[in-house]
Amino acid sequence: MPKTQPSRPTTTGEPQAVRADIIAAATKVFSELGYHGASMTDVASELGMRKPSLYHHVRRKEDLLFAIHEQMVDELIAETMVVFSSSKPPSEKLRDIVRGAMDFVGRHQDGVTVFLAEHRALSGERWSEIVLKRDFYERMVQGVINDGTRSGAFVDMPPKIAAKAVLAMANWGYTWFQTGGEMGADEIGDMFAEIALRGLEVRPG
Amino acid sequence: MPKTQPSRPTTTGEPQAVRADIIAAATKVFSELGYHGASMTDVASELGMRKPSLYHHVRRKEDLLFAIHEQMVDELIAETMVVFSSSKPPSEKLRDIVRGAMDFVGRHQDGVTVFLAEHRALSGERWSEIVLKRDFYERMVQGVINDGTRSGAFVDMPPKIAAKAVLAMANWGYTWFQTGGEMGADEIGDMFAEIALRGLEVRPG
């Protein structure tokens, strides 16, 4: 009795869904065990397949790590660009940025965990590529803060330090935020934005 | 009948300097390569010895990870207890806490990196032990914020969220602070404390 041929011996044109599933599985597994603590067998198991089958779709383990990083930073930049390009005043832009950052952490906690804590295994060139984008994001935030300072809305403080302080609140959320916990990411984002704005805004008094 | 006890590799009999050197080496190596990315050979090399010699002093790799965690959290608690137990008002205590936290990051950047990013490899029991101490530290900070809110000095905001926001600034510093950079940890700590206090204090106006 001859067995039926494999239904899908395609080598070109990987279906988008397959790649997305693989990245999603890798994101979950890497965030739980850490990049070096997770094996490709773990990722394959998450997908219901064996390691050699996974290697049919992925060349190297590091490629998955890079794909996760790229996905996260690209999406965060895209969302923040909308805010940055608006005609709102700096204080409202900063509020939207802090809210958006915390919301992003809530929506992509596993991906953010990998992005913020698992970059040491990336090659120098790939890490540089990610750093370039990450710095672009940070410069948008610094720009908003700088605009606020020059318009007299914010206190005079080095925009780099102020941006680090403000983004830290949301970034750090990846270590403790619980989906389905007492408070939602949106509520927490509102409070962080409140603290950040009170901390930076010049108020009459 | 009593026989002479063979000298086992006990922690108590170990010269303090040797153990301190080993923990220092592991801290450096783990922070650079990550716990799983670093081998015991790497740690041994850092000490100028071979791996089996290192194993004469250390039972398991995980013991080193735990020792680093314990050292960091114990020292941070000890330093913060002094501030917490003082008779200063909440706003000044919070300023000292933020300054102290950032200063701690500057003085122990490698150790803080391991403490904040490399805990997944700890066993459940040992991680629970660390979490207990970490939570004790956080409750001190929450207590200061709560005191400030009840005395009318701070705005009314959930102390847990406010503490997360304030501590995030310093914690996040482990990812970007550079010893010998433009600004010292003390200057950055002052600015973070300024943002945190402006963000939480109720000011007339």
Added chain:
DNA sequence: CCTACCGATCGGTAGG
């Protein structure tokens, strides 16, 4: 006898 340390190798598992 002790310590500190060595070269060699154990059972398993990593990425491929």
Added chain:
DNA sequence: CCTACCGATCGGTAGG
């Protein structure tokens, strides 16, 4: 998508 493997390296330990 599988079984069957590889060169290397992992954490940990043997005897001397």
